Amino acid sequence: MKLDRRAFMGTSAAVAAALAAPMVRAAGHGKPRVVVVGGGAGGATAARYIAKDSKGAVDVTLIEPTRTYYTCFFSNLYLGGFKEIEDIGHSYGTLAASGVNVVHDWAVGVDRGAKTVSLAGGATLGYDKLILSPGIDFVDGAVQGWDLSAQNAMPHAYKAGSQTELLKAQLMAMPEGGTFAMVAPPNPYRCPPGPYERISMIAHFLKANNPTAKIIVADPKPKFSKMALFQEGWADHYDGMIDWIGEEFGGGDVSVDPGAMTVTISGEETKVDVCNVIPAMKAGRIADIAGVTDGKWAPVNAADMSTKADPDVYVLGDASQQGDMPKSGFSANSQAKVCANAVRGALTGSKVFPARFSNTCWSLIDTNDGVKVGATYEATPEKIAKVDGFISKTGESSDVRKATYEESEGWYAGITEDMFG
Template sequence: MIRRAVPVSRRLFLATGAATLLAAPAVLAKGAARVVIVGGGAGGASVARMLATAPGIQVTLVEAKPVYTTCFFSNLYLGGLRSFDSLQFGYDRMSGAGVQMIHDRAIAVDRDRRVLALAGGARLSYDRLVLSPGIDFVEGSVRGWMMDDAQTMPHAYRAGPQTQLLGRLLRDMPQGGLFAMVAPPNPYRCPPGPYERVSMVAHLFTRHNPTAKILIFDPKPTFAKQALFTEGWQHHYPGMVERIGPDFGGADVQLRPADRQVIVDGQAQPVDLCNVIPAQKAGMIADLAGLTNDTGWAPVDGTTMTALADPNIHVLGDSADQGDMPKSAYAANSQARVVADSIAGQLTDAPSYAPSYANICWSLLAPGDAVRVGARYVAQNGRIVATENFVSQPSEDDDRRRATAVEAESWYDGITTELFGESAV
């Protein structure tokens, strides 16, 4: 069952009436500071939950979508191991946690006046602004493919309708057909994500289309957990997966969506379905606020996750350029704790603590066979620096891999409960 944020009538009111609702300043406790957060995913929702319990702070969370679909674990839906509904969560319990919830789209930031503008016409004053808008795509980064082509060659790298579309197209592929993936260049959201997706597509094919093939066009010379994924593909899906790296044309492909072709070294490769994951950049509001640089990401101080361009704005999660941490839900949640602590320390008498960070990324190779990679981090010279790394090893025994799969499921249930007050079904 989809968890809906609010009844339909109230949702429509929030979508159409936010400007009227917020035309006058919100009623604050005496001396309360305003913290406005944009983005209701693992980063933004975590900050909102943590700060909602801080005395003297009013927290407003702005998120355009009334239902959040987790990008993490969405590959398992593509592999037929989870329902789509199990990836979806509403925001109805945010209000009970003390968060003012607004479903609208942030369109501009007046940094001088400290005002966030919303598409519905509302203007929100803030003492501190937190941006956790996730990713946007670099238009034209794959030759021949534009965002309008995502209905023919889906990206499915922002979870939601695109995920469902790719799932449907995978199930409709002809027997013995060819599935192609154009992998993204670094940096991008969830470094192991494309390769876990390949694993889950291969698992789907073994059950429903066992003679199908998978072809990966990859611009990177190496990728996250490469030895583990390669071993897993050979073990579970022998002969099904082939990767073409940059030395053989993987860095310079051209697409012909209308003809369902991938052009490599001047040669046209017909495909039955192509999943295009383009180059990525910070979510649009970070750019509109003037916080990004030529890389497309928003540089931040790793000690507090404050934007280098504006000390009154924190940027975290996928949009931040902070150092060694990958872009992942676990990382965003870890950064949120530092952001919440920093803001509480700046705006109230709460004590502040030395920042520390952690990350783990789990990947499912097949049912009951999961691997992980992770690290611990500290802030050093304004950047986030890894101090301890760990990764699953090739040829681990079955019990270890099953335990890792259980660990991943437990983390998913835990973080979604922490964010939304309910666990996945």
């Protein structure tokens, strides 16, 4: 079934803008069409930039099932009590008003031969360029005893929203002196410092509300992002509360029983009150359905984020396998702008500038104790390659840490405005 594209126009303003815009002809039909799947840091940014910069010359449709987007970044600050859930929720109304056709539906099929995307609601959309920014899904069987049916007993809270609220509710309901367990993921995964910022925020919450509670982290990795900074912070702020069990102490040998609420690490079973299971990750399923993945992720060309499998299909953010950039919202936003520039150039003949990427990840350890790590990147024929980088130092003054936290608040305001307008 082919649906009239105008039926998808988000607002009458978008219709007016689209009708008033000059027509640019693509092969075989009217305006060139871009379909973007996934409205997060990658997809929302790409859709907005293409619509904004082409001034209506490109028809941009964004497919995103949720009506409110909760950012994964800063969701740990909600767990810690520094943000309300509303603070990290964003409507797609601003994107619709800026000329993006926002369709709230699931993309369930991609026919790369016919260049169409099919939706769960039954519609089929044609595209000239397809941008997939589906984020992550979890690898089946990654943590013994856990699957998605157990996500209420043992939340992952690694896609922000109801899962994050559930984890917060469980945290608040923990008995006095109870045990919080986290099963940390293996590399590569979304937001390398994320699990450890989360541990910090949970410790912050428990220190104030349940100070005799304990935190156990089972980690399959020998080391992790900003490790020295987090460990210094944990010793300074939450001494004795956090037990991090890394690879060498059997942190990778873990199974859970969501019914009995137990976690078994290296043969030793522990009864826990809350268990946050963050399983191994892979590209969001639509990338697999589209046939552009190789193993868990979708390999892409660094110059424009087009997939190795198909020059008209692009993959952004966490789902892509691109080289040196971490899987982060900042990275996805950075990649989206490179992709948008290339896609617009291919469809309208606008000037295409060389790819350049950057990333910074801020983490909050305790009140006004922020740290950051970042790098710049360039496109090489092989991959996105790191150029230069920096990381906060251990032993920094409290003024520097406070300024770093305030900077992260500024960044949040900046990137969400960049994504949604």
